[in-house]
Amino acid sequence: MATNGSPAKFQDVVPQSGKLEMGIIGLGRMGGNMLTRLAQRGHRIVGYARTAETVQKAVNDGGVGATSVEDLVSKLSAPRTVWVMVPSGKVTDDNINLLSTLLEPGDLVIDGGNSNWKDSKRHAQELKTKDIHFMDAGTSGGIWGLEVGYSLMVGGEREDFERVEPIFRDLAPENGYGLMGPAGAGHFVKMVHNGIEYGMLQAYGEGYEILHESEYDLDLKDVTRVWQHGSVVRSWLLDLAALAFEAEGSDLKNLRGYVDDSGEGRWTVEAAIEEDVPAPVITMSLLMRFASRQQDSYSAKVIAALRAQFGGHAVKSEAPAPGGGG
DSSP states (O other), X not given: OOOSSSOOOGGGOOOTTOOOEEEEEOOSTTHHHHXXXXXXXXXXXXXXXXXXXXXXXXXXXXOEEOSSHHHHHHTSOSSOEEEEOSOTTHHHHHHHHHHHHHXXXXXXXXXXXXXXXXXXXXXXXXXXXXXXXXXXXXXXOGXXXXXXXXXXXXXXXXXXXXXXXXXXXXHSOTTOEEEEEXXXXXXXXXXXXXXXXXXXXXXXXXXXXXXXXXXXXXXXXHHHHHHTTTOTTOOHHHHHHHHHHHHHOTTOTTBOOOOOOOSHHHHHHHHHXXXXXXXXXXXXXXXXXXXXXXXXXXXXXXXXXXXXXXXXXXXXXXXXXXXXXX
16 A cells, blocks of 8 residues: 555555455446456455345345445445446436545546446546546446356556456456557447447348248257357357247247347447448448337347347337237
């Protein structure tokens, strides 16, 4: 620790064990699993969520519980690191603004949610006026991250990155994290990652619909099994398609073809327009999500099923027919 009365700097407090302490605000399907994964690897993680039951689960999973953001900050040693894992927009803004009144010079805030990269640049600038450090960590991995790790696309200063690198290393699979550039770069890369994801999901959805509507009585689970071994379209998403067809059957009859979007696809299209970059596939995949909310389609059912498999995203079930039993 610094001994001259000045705030401790990150490079002064790297523990020899490589194990750190950190607070996490937001213990949903990703934040809670991240706390568990880090606690399992020996880090001291203080967790806060709005409900006492969620905090208690975090304690049961090896974390330290907090009853408020103020309590979370009080349970961390300076220089503190707090990871914000809440919905983008106002909720993230409110939490970072609150932290700016509680933290001290030299402390670090990491936004690991799906924030707009321009918001992350603004947060970095605002916190810098108080000498509070900021990083943005675009996080991919969904509900599978606890088991296989999270892909982490980080923006910020290299000094901060190196200070908390043991956290990134233990959250990610091998070679699954990196410093993309200054503040905002992490969320920018994650935004484009999700834009690409939109296009891939749309291609799978359309392909499976062509198969489903053909003259052949195809077992799409079996088709997927063949594609998983040696084909050029094999991927993790294809593996998840196999799980979806196993759970729902080839007809996906219990799913409604309604596909939501969390914002990154829209922002990717906006960035393409700003940069004069033609992005017809990503743009059309976004528009097809809008179309899915107006009329049901099989390809949208496939995309809904895949999003449920990789991210735990909610799906809408088919409503029973009028007058039908049950």
